[in-house]
Amino acid sequence: MSDETPKPSALAAKVDKKRKRQAEDSKPNDAKPTGSTSEGPNKKRKGGKNFNDRKNKGKGKGKKDDKGKSDQKPAKKEPADTKVTETKGGIDEAIGKMDGRLLADHFVQKAKRHNKELSAVELSDLSVPDSAFQDTSSFEQTRSLEQLPAFLKAFSPNKGADLAKASEEKGTPHTLVISGAALRAADVVRALRSFQTKEAIVGKLFAKHIKLEEAKQFLERARTGIGAGTPARISDLIEAGSLKLGELERIVIDGSYVDQKQRGIFDMKETHLPLLQLLTRPELRERYGAADKKIKILVF
Numbered sequence: 001m002s003d004e005t006p007k008p009s010a011l012a013a014k015v016d017k018k019r020k021r022q023a024e025d026s027k028p029n030d031a032k033p034t035g036s037t038s039e040g041p042n043k044k045r046k047g048g049k050n051f052n053d054r055k056n057k058g059k060g061k062g063k064k065d066d067k068g069k070s071d072q073k074p075a076k077k078e079p080a081d082t083k084v085t086e087t088k089g090g091i092d093e094a095i096g097k098m099d100g101r102l103l104a105d106h107f108v109q110k111a112k113r114h115n116k117e118l119s120a121v122e123l124s125d126l127s128v129p130d131s132a133f134q135d136t137s138s139f140e141q142t143r144s145l146e147q148l149p150a151f152l153k154a155f156s157p158n159k160g161a162d163l164a165k166a167s168e169e170k171g172t173p174h175t176l177v178i179s180g181a182a183l184r185a186a187d188v189v190r191a192l193r194s195f196q197t198k199e200a201i202v203g204k205l206f207a208k209h210i211k212l213e214e215a216k217q218f219l220e221r222a223r224t225g226i227g228a229g230t231p232a233r234i235s236d237l238i239e240a241g242s243l244k245l246g247e248l249e250r251i252v253i254d255g256s257y258v259d260q261k262q263r264g265i266f267d268m269k270e271t272h273l274p275l276l277q278l279l280t281r282p283e284l285r286e287r288y289g290a291a292d293k294k295i296k297i298l299v300f
Helices: 010-038 042-074 082-090 100-114 118-123 145-154 182-191 211-223 231-240 269-279
Strands: 175-178 201-205 223-229 249-251 297-298
Touching: 010 223, 082 223, 100 269, 145 182, 175 231, 182 201, 201 211, 201 231, 211 231, 223 231, 231 269
Parallel strands: 175 223, 175 249, 201 223, 249 297
Antiparallel strands: none
C-alpha cells in the first residue's frame, strides 16, 4: 500500500485541468496582442506615416517652390529712356561714317541685291555718281532727329542762316529731306519746325492723310524752303509740275534711321528703288558736281 503512487484527488485534478485550460487560452491571447502590436499598429503607423510624410513633404515642397518662385521673380524695371532706346536701336551709325565713294558703292550694292532682274545697263542708269555726295563723316553727334537741325546748319553756307528762308516762287524748296516712310517723314517735319516762318513753310510731301491733289494745291499757294517726304510722293509732285527744282541746293537722305525691324531706307526694295529713281532723274543728275546750280546729296 505504501509503495503505490497516490492518486490525485478530484480537487487537484480539477485545478490541474483548469491550469492547463488557462495555459492553452493564454497562448492565443498572447499571440494575438503580440501580432496586433507588432504588425497591425506598425503597419498602420508605417503606412500612415509614409502617406502623411509624403503629403506634408509635398505641401512643404509646394510652399518652398512657391516661395522660391516668388523670390525668383525679376525686379520691376524702370521705364527706359525713349531717347536712349531710339539712339541705340534706331540709328545705324555706320552710314554716317561713309564718304562719297563708299556711299555710291553702297547704293549700287543695295540696288543689285533688291533688283536682281535688272541688267547691267539698267543698274548703271540707277547709279549715283561719287561727286553727288557731300562728305558728312565729320559730324560727330548722334544722328537722331534732335540733331537734324544742327546737321543741316553744319553743312550749309553761313552756318545755315538761309535755311529759314524760301524762294519767292511758290513750291520751290532749297532743301528736300527724304525718308523711307510717311510716319517718319511727319516726325522729320516736326523736328524742322525751328526753320519754319510765315514766309517759309516746311512742306509735308508724303501720302499719310494727305491726298496728292491736296499736296499739289499746297505747293501752288505756299512758299516752301524745306520739304520733307517720301521718294514716291516727291516724284509724283515733280511729275505734276507742282514741286519745282530750279533752286534746289541739297537733298538730305534720312539714311541712318532704322525702324523696329532694323530696316532703313536702303534695306527695303519698296523704298530704295523709288529713291534711286528719284535721285537719278535727268534734271537732278546733270546738276551733281556742276559749277552752276549745283545739288549735293547728304546722308543723315
